[in-house]
Amino acid sequence: MGNADYVYPSTNEKGPHRVAIPPPQPFFKSLKNTLKETFFPDDPLRQFKNQPPSRKFTLGLQYIFPILEWGPRYTLEFLKADLIAGITIASLAIPQGISYAKLANLPPILGLYSSFVPPLVYAMMGSSRDLAVGTVAVASLLTASMLGNEVNANENPTLYLHLAFTATFFAGVLQASLGILRLGFLVDFLSHATIVGFMAGAATVVCLQQLKGLLGLEHFTHGTDLVSVMRSVFSQTQKWRWESAVLGGSFLFYLLVAKHFLINHVLINLYLFDDMQGKRRPNLFWISAMAPLTSVILGSLLVYLTHAENHGVQVIGHLKKGLNPLSIMNLAFGSDYLTTALKTGIITGVIALAEGIAVGRSFAMFKNYHIDGNKEMIAFGMMNIAGSCTSCYLTTGPFSRSAVNYNAGCKTAVSNIVMAFAVMITLLFLTPLFHYTPLVVLSSIIIAAMLGLIDYEAAIHLYTIDKFDFIVCMGAYVGVVFGSVEIGLVIAVALSVLRLLLFVARPKTCALGNVQDSGIYRSVDQYPNANHVPGILILEIGAPIYFANASYLRERISRWINEEEDRLNSSGETSLQYVILDMSAVGNIDTSGISMLEEVKKNSDRRGLKLVMANPVGEVIKKLNKAKFIETLGQEWIYLTVGEAVEACNFVLNTYKPKPKADPESETWSNNV
Structure with a gap:
């Protein structure tokens, strides 16, 4: 489903805002920036920049011996x-x-x-x-x-x-x-x-x-x-x-x-x-x-x-004199x-x-x-x-x-x-004088x-x-x-x-709903009055995705989908069509995490569902782009906010009548559009 297939629902004539992919950065430069932020977050060398050698020597002494900095101002x-x-x-x-x-x-x-x-x-x-x-x-x-x-x-x-x-x-x-x-x-x-x-x-x-x-x-x-x-x-x-x-x-x-x-x-x-x-x-x-x-x-x-x-x-007793x-x-x-x-x-x-x-x-x-x-x-x-x-x-x-x-x-x-x-x-x-000091x-x-x-x-x-x-x-x-x-x-x-x-291995995930009369989406557990969006499951992942939690997240997302489908079947509501992953809190991802997302995408395809992403941060979108996952998912299914993702999904649901879902065991799935 590409850009030419439908008009994006947005006040912006050009469609929803797109998630920017950071330009590629050399490995050693990226490593340097990471190490600098880890070990030098206060940037102690900034005061030495653009200074003559004599001034740098003075500043170096003051850095090692702060008394040389405040001593001259002592009153x-x-x-x-x-x-x-x-x-x-x-x-x-x-x-x-x-x-x-x-x-x-x-x-x-x-x-x-x-x-x-x-x-x-x-x-x-x-x-x-x-x-x-x-x-x-x-x-x-x-x-x-x-x-x-x-x-x-x-x-x-x-x-x-x-x-x-x-x-x-x-x-x-x-x-x-x-x-x-x-x-x-x-x-x-x-x-x-x-x-x-x-x-x-x-x-x-x-x-x-x-x-x-x-x-x-x-x-x-x-x-x-x-x-x-x-x-x-x-x-x-x-x-x-x-x-x-x-x-x-x-x-x-x-x-x-x-x-x-x-x-x-x-x-x-x-x-x-x-x-x-x-x-x-x-x-x-x-x-x-x-x-x-x-x-x-x-x-x-x-x-x-x-x-x-x-x-x-x-x-x-006796304490000897002397330094x-x-x-x-x-x-x-x-x-x-x-x-x-x-x-x-x-x-x-x-x-x-x-x-x-x-x-x-x-x-x-x-x-x-x-x-x-x-x-x-x-x-x-x-x-x-x-x-x-x-x-x-x-x-x-x-x-x-x-x-x-x-x-x-x-x-x-x-x-x-x-x-x-x-x-x-x-x-x-x-x-x-301390000879008679009692130990008690x-x-x-x-x-x-x-x-x-x-x-x-x-x-x-x-x-x-x-x-x-x-x-x-x-x-x-x-x-x-x-x-x-x-x-x-x-x-x-x-x-x-x-x-x-445990925090790393079992990150918090939750289903999001729409807060009434707003474009805000929050946890349905924290806000019981938040409304489920018909045909759409919105999941928030609350931590970076690493090898330690990738398997758990894959299974947890699958369970969320099963539970949502059971809920919709029992209530007779619109069948599930889209799964939106809110990636705002995912600060980083490794290769195991990318493999997990690829498996979630394949599983969604087998179920006849469309996987959508909202707001992956710079480091995450950069790695997903290098791994060709964005190409597999389709860049048109990555949105800046959950609200824009829901708008796009609702627009398609209201514009195109979905075809019956394929058998979950089937490896192929005909596009609904």
């Missing part, structure tokens, strides 16, 4: 704000650093080392103004769990320490490589539901581990699962120390109350005020932000005055446990990267500026590589410290430099920080919106709590990938 007003913010986050970084180092089964001094060198590196290379760099509990727990399964930190502390440095090095190499190779999109495979469940499970495990400090136990299980921890706790009831429990409970109560004020202040500032300048901040913020340091000072004074260390209250010693020679590349360090580095690096970028983007959104995800990956990677060579373990951008930085009024990354210098002064002169206070600080990661409201929201996301979330949580952090992560990622595969 005294910014310095005042960053100075206050830096001192404030240092008051949080010092106790948290010591606490998280203990959580990772590392010497407490490493927590201070890790708050000195990495922030300096990030301040030069990072693109976030609000991110405060430091150690985090989840990465600390992962380090303790994964390395502890192979090497006992108490029996072989030197090897354990060297493996921790090596894992940090591998984490940094991974993070920097992802940024340099523009592979940051791989981190997006950790879905929101996965992170919610994993973080909650890790926080639960961390809290359970702190029962050792709260109860004053000296011997404790190295397992992280709930059963092992509970067995270890209740098998030593005669060794519980009521002094530690009372002291820890008191400080935990104080920290939770202070944290409540901090959270409320953060939420108020983030969601209720657009402009932080000129807003008076309650004094309660400063009390809550300095609560961890206050707890350390009060706990140390209490132990010192009462000699509680002689009555079962464990203390940190970070070099550890580059301690990287255990020749160790028998190198594989363990590599695996630990990869997993902790990905988790730390996901957390740091998410936190940085959140605060950038509230302050209405942009951060470059790939720059952030390079900055994280370089600071961890530098850290591994200077006695630091894994660092990233924790939310709690960044929230304090934000609320303290930071203007630039100089607040990290101020924090680093405050930690430097502590390392040089103040470490003896550190446990209280960790528990108070971890309870905020158990986001039950987010889990309820997932259950309300998407049950499968809730299953992914709970799979991660249960796997971490009752198995291990690795098991929980594997379960969550496996469920997320399974769901992704």
